[in-house]
Amino acid sequence: MSLIIEVNHLSKKFGDTLAVNDLSFTVNQGDIYGFLGQNGAGKSTTIRMLLTLIHPTAGNIKLFGKDLSANRSAILQQVGAVIEKPDLYKYLSAYDNLSIFAKMSGTKVTRHLLMQQLHMVGLEDRAKDTVRTFSQGMKQRLGIAVALVHNPALIILDEPTNGLDPQGIADIRNLILRLSREMGKTVLISSHLLSEIELIATRMIILHKGKKMVEGNVATLLDPAHTLIEIETLDNAAAKQLLLESEWAAFVQPNNQLQLMMDKIKVPRLINFLVSGGVQLLSVNSSHSLENYFLSLTTQSGNVDAFAN
């Protein structure tokens, strides 16, 4: 499987602020690659560097096996992007916007092609209407049509579900899945809707303060073997101390809560250990959703190696 994106030791400084810090990752052909992180984690800065909007301070980027800075035009012909809000020319029609960006991408523009794209995102009836009359969801769909009109091999979507209603989000999800499964496109998607990423991504990376915390296959990362166990007791501090002095110490999360990351199958043995140690249990919850996983990583730093793939 060929590499579509190779990022090596990428850094970006804005004044004294290190927005992206020695970041390396790879995206394979056909991946739906989730790009996760809290606000300010460096997701948008990295995406902008992938699209040559921002110049890296250090490191290099290869797309389709070629150095991005040396082969910019040839590479960008194969890339389609929606960057944050899908801002388009409000005083132009959907058809004109699509036509302009298709021509800029080097595509031979035909009316059939443009109408086909508008049909794909459900806007063929609004082709002649100016974008200023569109809802946020319609603008988002038109933005996706603009990203896809030149049939790119790599699609970069930065928060593509922003401002969409549940139906709109589902439509985008289905479109991304279709692009990947039926058309073999590679998709890099950043979103704060972790449940959406969980549903569609094949691989993902989590960034925190500009650094990679973890990268790997979603299926592996969300394996029940990496379940987050949250325990509530009458005296959490004493219970945590007991765990830290035992064989369970390796699974205890270094945060203020009483949480362990471990295989779910070990939970009964853990409960037995706590009870036999005199801990009065109030509740034990287990989950392995992406959201819990994400929060467990980003609310503390470190403890990453165990999950790296």
Added chain:
Amino acid sequence: MWTLLQIELFKISKRPRTYIAFAAVAAIVFIFQFAFKADGQSYMDLMLQSVKDTFTFDRVQAINGYFMCYIILNTLLIQVPILIALIAADSISGEANMGTLRLLISKPISRTQLILVKFAAATIFTIFLLLWMAITALFMSLLIFGTGDMLVFRSKGDESQILLITKDDIMWRYLAAFAYATVALTVIAALSLLLSIFAENSIGPIIATVCIVIVCTIISNINVPIIDKNVKPFLFTSYLVGWKGFFYIGTDADGKTIRGSLENWPAIRKSLLILIAHIFILVMAAVVVFKKKDILS
């Protein structure tokens, strides 16, 4: 490059603000024409007050289409930079403001191409605006006021001069003057384009352009030897009104005007070259700055 330019011109043509400049020019020209048609005599009396005893001619006939155009251009070409800035200062900052700049940069076109196309589009807009001025101020005035020999009032040092250009010697001067004005106003377009790179909405660059033009114009009009020698030659505003040179007709030893002549062609040529140098420097600066800029909008 040609496709990009077509796209750029298409976008400009679809923006309502583009037509503000054309409407403003038409309105100003119409007001001038109306005022002169109604009461041009008073203006002529005022202008000829100092020479009324030595210089006799038909004052009503002196107000013809050529004369009207000269009067209008004298006033309008000082204000037109603002109209040029309306479009040129919006070139990059407007895209940043709309959020379309990041989409443009992510397309397979180089930043140099983008700046050059934006500059070319602003230059074409300038040409069209001057063509519109030519149509309204010259040809409409000729229709309304007719043709005839043209009077040119000129201040030369402490002296006032009145030059008379015969009607068969005027049209080429206007063509040359409009061509010169295009070059002069293209400097404004290049300046606005450069300033627009630094902003994320067009108000800032428009105001900055106008302020620079005003400040430089004031400096260009200060008569202090040290400024005359060391500052003025480098200011583009010192050459903005150089188009008038095409109406300063050459005279022979007896003071008679020589048909088809210019009083000081080398000065006009030098002014043109300095303006072209300004354009080149400003556009190159725009390219260099834009290539290094991180697009954060």
